[in-house]
Amino acid sequence: MDNAPIPNPETRLGVIKRCLHVLALLQNPDDPVDWNAGSLADLLSMDEPLEPLSDKAVRDYIKKYLVSEMGIDINTMKGSKRTGLAIDLETDLSTRLAGVYSSFVVKDTGREIVLKRLMKQHPRDGLWMLARIYFAALLKKKIEFEYTPALATEPKHYRVHPYHLVFRNNNLYLACKSLSHNVTALFIMNRIMGLKVLDEEFEDKVPPVEEIFKDSLGSFIGKKYAVVLRFHEKLLGTMEENLSILEPDITPDGNEYYHASFTVSDDRYLCKQLFLYGRDVEILEPAELRETMKSMLRKSWSVYKE
The missing domain is CATH 1.10.10.10 (Winged helix-like DNA-binding domain superfamily/Winged helix DNA-binding domain)
Structure with a gap:
Protein backbone atom coordinates (compact mmCIF):
# COMPACT_ATOMS: atom_id res chain seq x y z
CA MET A 1 0.00 0.00 0.00
CA VAL A 106 -21.55 5.03 17.27
CA LYS A 107 -25.05 5.07 15.81
CA ASP A 108 -26.98 7.53 17.99
CA THR A 109 -30.52 7.12 16.68
CA GLY A 110 -31.97 9.38 19.37
CA ARG A 111 -29.75 12.29 18.40
CA GLU A 112 -30.37 11.71 14.70
CA ILE A 113 -34.14 11.86 15.22
CA VAL A 114 -33.83 15.08 17.21
CA LEU A 115 -31.63 16.73 14.58
CA LYS A 116 -33.90 15.61 11.75
CA ARG A 117 -36.84 17.23 13.55
CA LEU A 118 -34.86 20.44 13.94
CA MET A 119 -33.82 20.54 10.28
CA LYS A 120 -37.34 19.71 9.12
CA GLN A 121 -38.72 22.58 11.18
CA HIS A 122 -35.86 24.89 10.17
CA PRO A 123 -34.66 23.77 6.71
CA ARG A 124 -33.11 27.16 5.89
CA ASP A 125 -31.76 28.25 9.25
CA GLY A 126 -31.30 25.20 11.51
CA LEU A 127 -27.50 25.19 11.38
CA TRP A 128 -27.48 28.99 11.54
CA MET A 129 -29.52 28.87 14.77
CA LEU A 130 -27.05 26.47 16.38
CA ALA A 131 -24.11 28.68 15.42
CA ARG A 132 -25.73 31.96 16.47
CA ILE A 133 -26.84 30.64 19.84
CA TYR A 134 -23.47 28.99 20.48
CA PHE A 135 -21.51 32.17 19.79
CA ALA A 136 -24.06 34.38 21.54
CA ALA A 137 -23.39 32.30 24.65
CA LEU A 138 -19.63 32.69 24.21
CA LEU A 139 -19.96 36.45 23.72
CA LYS A 140 -22.61 36.75 26.44
CA LYS A 141 -25.09 38.38 24.07
CA LYS A 142 -28.79 38.37 24.87
CA ILE A 143 -31.14 36.72 22.39
CA GLU A 144 -34.88 36.84 21.80
CA PHE A 145 -37.34 34.62 19.97
CA GLU A 146 -40.92 33.43 19.67
CA TYR A 147 -41.75 30.12 21.36
CA THR A 148 -44.89 28.03 21.74
CA PRO A 149 -44.97 26.20 25.10
CA ALA A 150 -46.32 22.64 25.23
CA LEU A 151 -49.91 23.46 26.24
CA ALA A 152 -50.17 26.84 24.52
CA THR A 153 -51.90 27.57 21.22
CA GLU A 154 -50.11 30.82 20.45
CA PRO A 155 -46.39 31.65 20.52
CA LYS A 156 -44.98 33.87 23.24
CA HIS A 157 -42.07 36.29 23.11
CA TYR A 158 -39.00 35.52 25.20
CA ARG A 159 -35.76 37.35 25.89
CA VAL A 160 -33.03 35.22 27.48
CA HIS A 161 -29.39 34.88 28.42
CA PRO A 162 -28.17 31.82 26.45
CA TYR A 163 -26.04 29.35 28.40
CA HIS A 164 -25.79 25.95 26.67
CA LEU A 165 -27.22 23.74 23.93
CA VAL A 166 -27.97 20.36 25.49
CA PHE A 167 -29.22 16.99 24.27
CA ARG A 168 -31.49 15.59 26.97
CA ASN A 169 -34.28 13.00 26.96
CA ASN A 170 -34.73 12.84 23.19
CA ASN A 171 -34.75 16.60 22.69
CA LEU A 172 -32.27 19.38 21.96
CA TYR A 173 -32.65 22.17 24.50
CA LEU A 174 -31.46 25.71 24.91
CA ALA A 175 -30.56 26.09 28.58
CA CYS A 176 -30.73 29.74 29.51
CA LYS A 177 -31.88 32.37 31.97
CA SER A 178 -35.38 33.49 31.06
CA LEU A 179 -35.82 37.18 31.79
CA SER A 180 -39.60 36.78 31.95
CA HIS A 181 -39.40 34.99 35.30
CA ASN A 182 -35.70 35.45 36.15
CA VAL A 183 -35.11 31.68 36.35
CA THR A 184 -33.00 29.09 34.57
CA ALA A 185 -35.20 27.56 31.87
CA LEU A 186 -35.13 25.04 29.03
CA PHE A 187 -36.52 25.65 25.53
CA ILE A 188 -36.87 22.92 22.89
CA MET A 189 -34.87 24.12 19.90
CA ASN A 190 -37.29 23.13 17.13
CA ARG A 191 -40.02 25.27 18.73
CA ILE A 192 -37.91 28.42 18.63
CA MET A 193 -38.87 30.81 15.83
CA GLY A 194 -37.66 34.25 14.79
CA LEU A 195 -34.33 34.07 16.60
CA LYS A 196 -32.50 37.38 17.01
CA VAL A 197 -29.13 38.03 18.61
CA LEU A 198 -29.22 41.38 20.38
CA ASP A 199 -26.44 43.90 20.75
CA GLU A 200 -26.84 43.71 24.51
CA GLU A 201 -24.50 41.85 26.82
CA PHE A 202 -25.32 40.08 30.07
CA GLU A 203 -23.05 39.81 33.08
CA ASP A 204 -24.34 36.86 35.10
CA LYS A 205 -22.01 33.91 35.50
CA VAL A 206 -22.87 31.00 33.21
CA PRO A 207 -23.48 27.87 35.31
CA PRO A 208 -21.93 24.60 34.10
CA VAL A 209 -24.30 22.11 32.48
CA GLU A 210 -23.65 19.69 35.33
CA GLU A 211 -24.86 22.27 37.84
CA ILE A 212 -28.05 23.01 35.91
CA PHE A 213 -29.04 19.33 35.82
CA LYS A 214 -27.46 18.37 39.13
CA ASP A 215 -30.75 17.27 40.71
CA SER A 216 -32.59 16.23 37.56
CA LEU A 217 -33.26 12.72 36.27
CA GLY A 218 -34.81 14.01 33.07
CA SER A 219 -35.09 17.39 31.40
CA PHE A 220 -37.13 19.42 33.86
CA ILE A 221 -35.80 22.04 36.24
CA GLY A 222 -38.19 22.96 39.02
CA LYS A 223 -38.69 22.96 42.75
CA LYS A 224 -36.16 20.87 44.66
CA TYR A 225 -37.36 18.11 46.96
CA ALA A 226 -35.45 16.23 49.66
CA VAL A 227 -36.72 12.72 48.94
CA VAL A 228 -36.61 9.51 50.94
CA LEU A 229 -37.58 6.26 49.19
CA ARG A 230 -38.06 2.78 50.59
CA PHE A 231 -37.46 -0.07 48.16
CA HIS A 232 -37.09 -3.85 48.24
CA GLU A 233 -33.60 -5.30 48.27
CA LYS A 234 -34.14 -7.02 44.90
CA LEU A 235 -34.11 -3.53 43.34
CA LEU A 236 -30.82 -2.46 44.92
CA GLY A 237 -28.78 -2.64 41.72
CA THR A 238 -31.53 -1.00 39.68
CA MET A 239 -31.93 1.90 42.11
CA GLU A 240 -28.18 2.43 42.40
CA GLU A 241 -27.97 2.70 38.62
CA ASN A 242 -31.13 4.74 37.97
CA LEU A 243 -30.53 7.22 40.78
CA SER A 244 -26.75 7.45 40.43
CA ILE A 245 -26.84 10.90 38.84
CA LEU A 246 -28.55 12.19 42.02
CA GLU A 247 -25.83 10.72 44.27
CA PRO A 248 -28.28 9.05 46.68
CA ASP A 249 -27.42 7.94 50.20
CA ILE A 250 -28.59 4.30 50.27
CA THR A 251 -28.77 2.39 53.55
CA PRO A 252 -30.40 -0.93 54.58
CA ASP A 253 -33.29 -0.80 57.04
CA GLY A 254 -32.69 -4.36 58.28
CA ASN A 255 -35.91 -5.84 56.91
CA GLU A 256 -35.29 -6.75 53.25
CA TYR A 257 -35.64 -3.09 52.34
CA TYR A 258 -33.38 -0.12 51.72
CA HIS A 259 -33.80 3.62 52.14
CA ALA A 260 -32.50 6.08 49.52
CA SER A 261 -32.16 9.78 50.33
CA PHE A 262 -31.47 12.39 47.65
CA THR A 263 -32.50 15.76 46.21
CA VAL A 264 -34.50 15.93 42.99
CA SER A 265 -35.90 18.81 40.95
CA ASP A 266 -38.08 16.92 38.45
CA ASP A 267 -40.61 15.37 40.81
CA ARG A 268 -43.16 14.15 38.26
CA TYR A 269 -40.48 12.45 36.17
CA LEU A 270 -39.29 10.64 39.30
CA CYS A 271 -42.85 9.48 40.01
CA LYS A 272 -43.21 8.19 36.46
CA GLN A 273 -40.02 6.16 36.85
CA LEU A 274 -41.21 4.69 40.15
CA PHE A 275 -44.44 3.50 38.50
CA LEU A 276 -42.39 0.72 36.94
CA TYR A 277 -41.64 -0.93 40.28
CA GLY A 278 -45.13 -1.05 41.77
CA ARG A 279 -45.35 -2.01 45.44
CA ASP A 280 -41.60 -2.58 45.71
CA VAL A 281 -40.94 1.17 45.97
CA GLU A 282 -42.56 3.74 48.24
CA ILE A 283 -42.01 7.48 48.63
CA LEU A 284 -41.66 8.15 52.35
CA GLU A 285 -40.83 11.85 52.20
CA PRO A 286 -41.80 14.56 51.54
CA ALA A 287 -45.55 14.42 52.10
CA GLU A 288 -46.14 16.73 49.13
CA LEU A 289 -44.44 14.30 46.76
CA ARG A 290 -46.38 11.36 48.25
CA GLU A 291 -49.58 13.24 47.40
CA THR A 292 -48.33 13.89 43.87
CA MET A 293 -47.70 10.17 43.44
CA LYS A 294 -51.13 9.29 44.86
CA SER A 295 -52.82 11.73 42.50
CA MET A 296 -51.02 10.31 39.47
CA LEU A 297 -51.93 6.76 40.53
CA ARG A 298 -55.60 7.68 41.01
CA LYS A 299 -55.78 9.28 37.57
CA SER A 300 -54.17 6.24 35.96
CA TRP A 301 -56.44 3.85 37.84
CA SER A 302 -59.54 5.82 36.82
CA VAL A 303 -58.90 4.87 33.20
CA TYR A 304 -58.71 1.14 33.88
CA LYS A 305 -61.11 0.47 36.74
CA GLU A 306 -64.43 -1.11 35.83
Whole structure:
Protein backbone atom coordinates (compact mmCIF):
# COMPACT_ATOMS: atom_id res chain seq x y z
CA MET A 1 0.00 0.00 0.00
CA ASP A 2 3.03 2.30 0.00
CA ASN A 3 2.04 3.82 -3.35
CA ALA A 4 -1.52 4.68 -2.31
CA PRO A 5 -2.24 8.43 -2.33
CA ILE A 6 -2.56 10.42 0.87
CA PRO A 7 -6.08 11.87 1.23
CA ASN A 8 -6.02 15.65 1.31
CA PRO A 9 -6.65 16.63 4.96
CA GLU A 10 -7.56 20.17 3.95
CA THR A 11 -10.60 19.04 1.99
CA ARG A 12 -11.81 15.95 3.86
CA LEU A 13 -13.56 15.59 7.16
CA GLY A 14 -12.29 12.01 6.97
CA VAL A 15 -8.85 13.03 8.23
CA ILE A 16 -10.36 13.70 11.65
CA LYS A 17 -11.89 10.24 11.68
CA ARG A 18 -8.62 8.61 10.59
CA CYS A 19 -6.61 10.37 13.28
CA LEU A 20 -9.12 9.37 15.94
CA HIS A 21 -9.12 5.78 14.66
CA VAL A 22 -5.34 5.70 15.07
CA LEU A 23 -5.43 7.30 18.51
CA ALA A 24 -8.15 4.92 19.72
CA LEU A 25 -6.32 1.83 18.49
CA LEU A 26 -3.07 2.92 20.14
CA GLN A 27 -4.63 3.70 23.53
CA ASN A 28 -4.54 0.24 25.11
CA PRO A 29 -0.97 -0.97 25.79
CA ASP A 30 -2.29 -4.49 26.49
CA ASP A 31 -3.81 -4.94 23.04
CA PRO A 32 -2.35 -8.21 21.67
CA VAL A 33 -2.12 -6.67 18.19
CA ASP A 34 1.17 -4.95 17.37
CA TRP A 35 -0.10 -1.71 15.92
CA ASN A 36 2.27 0.13 13.61
CA ALA A 37 1.95 2.18 10.44
CA GLY A 38 1.47 -0.94 8.32
CA SER A 39 -1.14 -2.71 10.43
CA LEU A 40 -2.98 0.56 11.06
CA ALA A 41 -3.05 1.34 7.34
CA ASP A 42 -4.43 -2.13 6.57
CA LEU A 43 -7.23 -1.82 9.11
CA LEU A 44 -8.16 1.80 8.40
CA SER A 45 -8.32 1.04 4.69
CA MET A 46 -11.38 -1.10 5.45
CA ASP A 47 -13.17 2.17 6.22
CA GLU A 48 -12.02 4.03 3.10
CA PRO A 49 -14.62 4.46 0.34
CA LEU A 50 -12.07 5.04 -2.44
CA GLU A 51 -8.32 4.44 -2.21
CA PRO A 52 -6.64 2.45 0.60
CA LEU A 53 -4.35 4.25 3.02
CA SER A 54 -0.59 3.91 2.80
CA ASP A 55 1.87 3.34 5.64
CA LYS A 56 3.30 6.77 4.92
CA ALA A 57 -0.12 8.40 5.23
CA VAL A 58 -0.58 6.90 8.70
CA ARG A 59 2.90 8.02 9.78
CA ASP A 60 2.12 11.52 8.51
CA TYR A 61 -1.17 11.61 10.41
CA ILE A 62 0.61 10.58 13.61
CA LYS A 63 3.43 13.10 13.22
CA LYS A 64 1.50 16.08 11.87
CA TYR A 65 -1.78 15.85 13.73
CA LEU A 66 -1.49 13.67 16.82
CA VAL A 67 2.02 14.72 17.86
CA SER A 68 2.53 18.22 16.44
CA GLU A 69 -0.98 19.66 16.60
CA MET A 70 -2.59 17.76 19.48
CA GLY A 71 0.57 17.39 21.56
CA ILE A 72 0.06 13.67 22.20
CA ASP A 73 3.30 11.85 22.97
CA ILE A 74 3.54 8.66 20.89
CA ASN A 75 6.31 6.07 20.82
CA THR A 76 7.31 5.61 17.19
CA MET A 77 10.81 4.13 17.46
CA LYS A 78 12.34 3.33 14.10
CA GLY A 79 12.47 -0.40 13.51
CA SER A 80 9.98 -1.17 16.26
CA LYS A 81 7.06 -3.43 15.41
CA ARG A 82 4.79 -1.69 17.90
CA THR A 83 3.57 1.91 18.11
CA GLY A 84 1.76 3.16 21.20
CA LEU A 85 1.00 6.09 23.45
CA ALA A 86 3.96 7.18 25.55
CA ILE A 87 1.67 8.20 28.43
CA ASP A 88 -2.00 7.66 29.22
CA LEU A 89 -4.48 10.27 28.02
CA GLU A 90 -5.90 12.52 30.70
CA THR A 91 -9.51 11.72 31.55
CA ASP A 92 -10.85 15.12 30.47
CA LEU A 93 -9.08 14.87 27.11
CA SER A 94 -10.16 11.28 26.45
CA THR A 95 -13.75 12.21 27.34
CA ARG A 96 -13.76 15.09 24.85
CA LEU A 97 -12.16 12.93 22.18
CA ALA A 98 -14.72 10.19 22.83
CA GLY A 99 -17.47 12.71 22.20
CA VAL A 100 -16.06 13.48 18.76
CA TYR A 101 -15.01 9.92 17.93
CA SER A 102 -18.39 8.48 18.88
CA SER A 103 -20.02 10.61 16.18
CA PHE A 104 -18.09 8.51 13.65
CA VAL A 105 -18.36 5.01 15.15
CA VAL A 106 -21.55 5.03 17.27
CA LYS A 107 -25.05 5.07 15.81
CA ASP A 108 -26.98 7.53 17.99
CA THR A 109 -30.52 7.12 16.68
CA GLY A 110 -31.97 9.38 19.37
CA ARG A 111 -29.75 12.29 18.40
CA GLU A 112 -30.37 11.71 14.70
CA ILE A 113 -34.14 11.86 15.22
CA VAL A 114 -33.83 15.08 17.21
CA LEU A 115 -31.63 16.73 14.58
CA LYS A 116 -33.90 15.61 11.75
CA ARG A 117 -36.84 17.23 13.55
CA LEU A 118 -34.86 20.44 13.94
CA MET A 119 -33.82 20.54 10.28
CA LYS A 120 -37.34 19.71 9.12
CA GLN A 121 -38.72 22.58 11.18
CA HIS A 122 -35.86 24.89 10.17
CA PRO A 123 -34.66 23.77 6.71
CA ARG A 124 -33.11 27.16 5.89
CA ASP A 125 -31.76 28.25 9.25
CA GLY A 126 -31.30 25.20 11.51
CA LEU A 127 -27.50 25.19 11.38
CA TRP A 128 -27.48 28.99 11.54
CA MET A 129 -29.52 28.87 14.77
CA LEU A 130 -27.05 26.47 16.38
CA ALA A 131 -24.11 28.68 15.42
CA ARG A 132 -25.73 31.96 16.47
CA ILE A 133 -26.84 30.64 19.84
CA TYR A 134 -23.47 28.99 20.48
CA PHE A 135 -21.51 32.17 19.79
CA ALA A 136 -24.06 34.38 21.54
CA ALA A 137 -23.39 32.30 24.65
CA LEU A 138 -19.63 32.69 24.21
CA LEU A 139 -19.96 36.45 23.72
CA LYS A 140 -22.61 36.75 26.44
CA LYS A 141 -25.09 38.38 24.07
CA LYS A 142 -28.79 38.37 24.87
CA ILE A 143 -31.14 36.72 22.39
CA GLU A 144 -34.88 36.84 21.80
CA PHE A 145 -37.34 34.62 19.97
CA GLU A 146 -40.92 33.43 19.67
CA TYR A 147 -41.75 30.12 21.36
CA THR A 148 -44.89 28.03 21.74
CA PRO A 149 -44.97 26.20 25.10
CA ALA A 150 -46.32 22.64 25.23
CA LEU A 151 -49.91 23.46 26.24
CA ALA A 152 -50.17 26.84 24.52
CA THR A 153 -51.90 27.57 21.22
CA GLU A 154 -50.11 30.82 20.45
CA PRO A 155 -46.39 31.65 20.52
CA LYS A 156 -44.98 33.87 23.24
CA HIS A 157 -42.07 36.29 23.11
CA TYR A 158 -39.00 35.52 25.20
CA ARG A 159 -35.76 37.35 25.89
CA VAL A 160 -33.03 35.22 27.48
CA HIS A 161 -29.39 34.88 28.42
CA PRO A 162 -28.17 31.82 26.45
CA TYR A 163 -26.04 29.35 28.40
CA HIS A 164 -25.79 25.95 26.67
CA LEU A 165 -27.22 23.74 23.93
CA VAL A 166 -27.97 20.36 25.49
CA PHE A 167 -29.22 16.99 24.27
CA ARG A 168 -31.49 15.59 26.97
CA ASN A 169 -34.28 13.00 26.96
CA ASN A 170 -34.73 12.84 23.19
CA ASN A 171 -34.75 16.60 22.69
CA LEU A 172 -32.27 19.38 21.96
CA TYR A 173 -32.65 22.17 24.50
CA LEU A 174 -31.46 25.71 24.91
CA ALA A 175 -30.56 26.09 28.58
CA CYS A 176 -30.73 29.74 29.51
CA LYS A 177 -31.88 32.37 31.97
CA SER A 178 -35.38 33.49 31.06
CA LEU A 179 -35.82 37.18 31.79
CA SER A 180 -39.60 36.78 31.95
CA HIS A 181 -39.40 34.99 35.30
CA ASN A 182 -35.70 35.45 36.15
CA VAL A 183 -35.11 31.68 36.35
CA THR A 184 -33.00 29.09 34.57
CA ALA A 185 -35.20 27.56 31.87
CA LEU A 186 -35.13 25.04 29.03
CA PHE A 187 -36.52 25.65 25.53
CA ILE A 188 -36.87 22.92 22.89
CA MET A 189 -34.87 24.12 19.90
CA ASN A 190 -37.29 23.13 17.13
CA ARG A 191 -40.02 25.27 18.73
CA ILE A 192 -37.91 28.42 18.63
CA MET A 193 -38.87 30.81 15.83
CA GLY A 194 -37.66 34.25 14.79
CA LEU A 195 -34.33 34.07 16.60
CA LYS A 196 -32.50 37.38 17.01
CA VAL A 197 -29.13 38.03 18.61
CA LEU A 198 -29.22 41.38 20.38
CA ASP A 199 -26.44 43.90 20.75
CA GLU A 200 -26.84 43.71 24.51
CA GLU A 201 -24.50 41.85 26.82
CA PHE A 202 -25.32 40.08 30.07
CA GLU A 203 -23.05 39.81 33.08
CA ASP A 204 -24.34 36.86 35.10
CA LYS A 205 -22.01 33.91 35.50
CA VAL A 206 -22.87 31.00 33.21
CA PRO A 207 -23.48 27.87 35.31
CA PRO A 208 -21.93 24.60 34.10
CA VAL A 209 -24.30 22.11 32.48
CA GLU A 210 -23.65 19.69 35.33
CA GLU A 211 -24.86 22.27 37.84
CA ILE A 212 -28.05 23.01 35.91
CA PHE A 213 -29.04 19.33 35.82
CA LYS A 214 -27.46 18.37 39.13
CA ASP A 215 -30.75 17.27 40.71
CA SER A 216 -32.59 16.23 37.56
CA LEU A 217 -33.26 12.72 36.27
CA GLY A 218 -34.81 14.01 33.07
CA SER A 219 -35.09 17.39 31.40
CA PHE A 220 -37.13 19.42 33.86
CA ILE A 221 -35.80 22.04 36.24
CA GLY A 222 -38.19 22.96 39.02
CA LYS A 223 -38.69 22.96 42.75
CA LYS A 224 -36.16 20.87 44.66
CA TYR A 225 -37.36 18.11 46.96
CA ALA A 226 -35.45 16.23 49.66
CA VAL A 227 -36.72 12.72 48.94
CA VAL A 228 -36.61 9.51 50.94
CA LEU A 229 -37.58 6.26 49.19
CA ARG A 230 -38.06 2.78 50.59
CA PHE A 231 -37.46 -0.07 48.16
CA HIS A 232 -37.09 -3.85 48.24
CA GLU A 233 -33.60 -5.30 48.27
CA LYS A 234 -34.14 -7.02 44.90
CA LEU A 235 -34.11 -3.53 43.34
CA LEU A 236 -30.82 -2.46 44.92
CA GLY A 237 -28.78 -2.64 41.72
CA THR A 238 -31.53 -1.00 39.68
CA MET A 239 -31.93 1.90 42.11
CA GLU A 240 -28.18 2.43 42.40
CA GLU A 241 -27.97 2.70 38.62
CA ASN A 242 -31.13 4.74 37.97
CA LEU A 243 -30.53 7.22 40.78
CA SER A 244 -26.75 7.45 40.43
CA ILE A 245 -26.84 10.90 38.84
CA LEU A 246 -28.55 12.19 42.02
CA GLU A 247 -25.83 10.72 44.27
CA PRO A 248 -28.28 9.05 46.68
CA ASP A 249 -27.42 7.94 50.20
CA ILE A 250 -28.59 4.30 50.27
CA THR A 251 -28.77 2.39 53.55
CA PRO A 252 -30.40 -0.93 54.58
CA ASP A 253 -33.29 -0.80 57.04
CA GLY A 254 -32.69 -4.36 58.28
CA ASN A 255 -35.91 -5.84 56.91
CA GLU A 256 -35.29 -6.75 53.25
CA TYR A 257 -35.64 -3.09 52.34
CA TYR A 258 -33.38 -0.12 51.72
CA HIS A 259 -33.80 3.62 52.14
CA ALA A 260 -32.50 6.08 49.52
CA SER A 261 -32.16 9.78 50.33
CA PHE A 262 -31.47 12.39 47.65
CA THR A 263 -32.50 15.76 46.21
CA VAL A 264 -34.50 15.93 42.99
CA SER A 265 -35.90 18.81 40.95
CA ASP A 266 -38.08 16.92 38.45
CA ASP A 267 -40.61 15.37 40.81
CA ARG A 268 -43.16 14.15 38.26
CA TYR A 269 -40.48 12.45 36.17
CA LEU A 270 -39.29 10.64 39.30
CA CYS A 271 -42.85 9.48 40.01
CA LYS A 272 -43.21 8.19 36.46
CA GLN A 273 -40.02 6.16 36.85
CA LEU A 274 -41.21 4.69 40.15
CA PHE A 275 -44.44 3.50 38.50
CA LEU A 276 -42.39 0.72 36.94
CA TYR A 277 -41.64 -0.93 40.28
CA GLY A 278 -45.13 -1.05 41.77
CA ARG A 279 -45.35 -2.01 45.44
CA ASP A 280 -41.60 -2.58 45.71
CA VAL A 281 -40.94 1.17 45.97
CA GLU A 282 -42.56 3.74 48.24
CA ILE A 283 -42.01 7.48 48.63
CA LEU A 284 -41.66 8.15 52.35
CA GLU A 285 -40.83 11.85 52.20
CA PRO A 286 -41.80 14.56 51.54
CA ALA A 287 -45.55 14.42 52.10
CA GLU A 288 -46.14 16.73 49.13
CA LEU A 289 -44.44 14.30 46.76
CA ARG A 290 -46.38 11.36 48.25
CA GLU A 291 -49.58 13.24 47.40
CA THR A 292 -48.33 13.89 43.87
CA MET A 293 -47.70 10.17 43.44
CA LYS A 294 -51.13 9.29 44.86
CA SER A 295 -52.82 11.73 42.50
CA MET A 296 -51.02 10.31 39.47
CA LEU A 297 -51.93 6.76 40.53
CA ARG A 298 -55.60 7.68 41.01
CA LYS A 299 -55.78 9.28 37.57
CA SER A 300 -54.17 6.24 35.96
CA TRP A 301 -56.44 3.85 37.84
CA SER A 302 -59.54 5.82 36.82
CA VAL A 303 -58.90 4.87 33.20
CA TYR A 304 -58.71 1.14 33.88
CA LYS A 305 -61.11 0.47 36.74
CA GLU A 306 -64.43 -1.11 35.83
